[in-house]
Amino acid sequence: MPFEEAREKTLARVSPVRERERVALGAAPGRVLAAPVVAPHDVPNHDNSAMDGYAVRFADLKAEGEVRLSLAGVVAAGDEAGAVLKPGEALRILTGAPVPAGCDCIVIQEVVRLEGGSVVVPGGQERHQHIRRAGQDIAVGTEVFGAGRILGPAEIGMLASLGIGQVEVVRRLRVAVLSTGNEVCEPGRAIAPGQLYDSNRASLKAALAALRVEVIDLGIARDRREEIEAALRRGAAEADVVLSSGGVSVGDFDLVKDVIDELGAIDFWKVRMKPGKPQAHGRLGDAAFFGLPGNPVSVLVTYLLLVRPALLRMMGTDPGPLRYLRLPYRGETIRKSHDRAEFMRGWVRYGAEGAHVESTGAQGSGILSSMAAADVLIHLPEAPVTIRDGDMVEAIEIVY
Numbered sequence: 202m203p204f205e206e207a208r209e210k211t212l213a214r215v216s217p218v219r220e221r222e223r224v225a226l227g228a229a230p231g232r233v234l235a236a237p238v239v240a241p242h243d244v245p246n247h248d249n250s251a252m253d254g255y256a257v258r259f260a261d262l263k264a265e266g267e268v269r270l271s272l273a274g275v276v277a278a279g280d281e282a283g284a285v286l287k288p289g290e291a292l293r294i295l296t297g298a299p300v301p302a303g304c305d306c307i308v309i310q311e312v313v314r315l316e317g318g319s320v321v322v323p324g325g326q327e328r329h330q331h332i333r334r335a336g337q338d339i340a341v342g343t344e345v346f347g348a349g350r351i352l353g354p355a356e357i358g359m360l361a362s363l364g365i366g367q368v369e370v371v372r373r374l375r376v377a378v379l380s381t382g383n384e385v386c387e388p389g390r391a392i393a394p395g396q397l398y399d400s401n402r403a404s405l406k407a408a409l410a411a412l413r414v415e416v417i418d419l420g421i422a423r424d425r426r427e428e429i430e431a432a433l434r435r436g437a438a439e440a441d442v443v444l445s446s447g448g449v450s451v452g453d454f455d456l457v458k459d460v461i462d463e464l465g466a467i468d469f470w471k472v473r474m475k476p477g478k479p480q481a482h483g484r485l486g487d488a489a490f491f492g493l494p495g496n497p498v499s500v501l502v503t504y505l506l507l508v509r510p511a512l513l514r515m516m517g518t519d520p521g522p523l524r525y526l527r528l529p530y531r532g533e534t535i536r537k538s539h540d541r542a543e544f545m546r547g548w549v550r551y552g553a554e555g556a557h558v559e560s561t562g563a564q565g566s567g568i569l570s571s572m573a574a575a576d577v578l579i580h581l582p583e584a585p586v587t588i589r590d591g592d593m594v595e596a597i598e599i600v601y
């Protein structure tokens with residue numbers, strides 16, 4: 202299956218979880234809004250001063266030349282609104298203080314002179330200057346965020362500024378993660394020659410942490426039917442999504458495939474992409490199943506390009522398109538002779554002539570160091586292609 206088709210299929214076959222819950226704002230970062238938020242009042246909720254200075258009536262001032270106003274008091278941030286500014290007077294005003302009735306201009310303190318009980322204000326002021334209007338950030342009644350919005354720091358800040366202490370969010374997605382392989386071992390223990398540490402489960406769990414989903418750790422299953430079956434059964438029962446790695450390449454596939462055939466169904470496997478050709482997409486009971494390849498880079502690349510968008514959709518938000526940058530490539534000539542889409546690990550460099558992209562090094566699907574260095578995946582289309590220094594390429598931003 203071509204990569205683009207696999208992307209469409211993986212998105213089309215998942216649907217958003219329906220359950221929602223109310224959470225305190227402090228627990229809401231990274232969560233997805235389940236219902237729109239409408240502003241219960243204006244932000245700011247009153248006209249206030251943007252500067253330390255003097256509240257005046259514009260009509261009292263002159264376009265050129267000074268005027269002398271009598272200083273009638275002071276208003277500070279936190280004071281109750283209700284101060285009144287009479288003609289011929291000025292009030293000392295501090296940043297954030299409510300603008301007194303009658304005032305339509307704030308003059309900054311740096312330009313005035315204080316003489317006895319008077320304030321001498323120079324000409325050249327502008328009406329309405331340095332006044333922050335009620336509702337200029339958010340007007341009462343407007344829809345601030347729609348359902349599906351992911352709550353990041355600025356969103357959370359806006360909700361707090363509206364006085365909202367609780368929000369209705371989609372319940373957290375439950376994602377189970379399994380590693381497979383006789384050679385795969387838990388980090389923290391000594392390993393024998395021929396064994397390796399389980400990096401896939403660690404990197405998948407790290408990626409899932411960025412999405413704030415609930416992770417169900419299914420551990421490592423040996424290449425034995427009973428172990429794989431027990432783990433996948435547990436995943437299917439407890440999770441919305443089951444991710445496994447390894448055991449889906451041609452020689453190995455039978456074990457995982459047998460179990461899935463029994464517990465669910467495979468929709469497709471083998472995607473024309475590199476890294477990441479062997480994959481198994483399907484269902485395990487009611488859970489969506491993604492059988493990812495074993496190689497550590499293939500795991501992260503297929504996660505980023507195929508799994509993550511599907512998870513976002515299930516979380517109730519729009520995954521949006523992949524973020525492509527069009528940049529000149531710098532480096533040795535790349536000759537791609539196979540007919541799969543290829544995703545090369547690259548980094549963007551910023552120079553005097555603008556940005557360009559380079560390879561981060563060896564591209565083997567087991568080489569995590571070039572993945573760790575990468576901030577983009579250079580997308581080479583299916584057809585065989587030669588890319589030379591200076592050619593334009595399409596690079597997908599890596600966003601976990």
Ligand code: AMP
Binds near residue numbers: 497
């Ligand atoms: P497989 O598809 O199971 O044959 O795995 C392909 C390659 O990925 C093999 O070299 C495995 O040793 C390696 N591999 C599989 N699972 C993991 C894992 N959890 N962590 C690191 N490497 C793995």
Ligand code: MG
Binds near residue numbers: 381382447453495
């Ligand atoms: Mg294996």
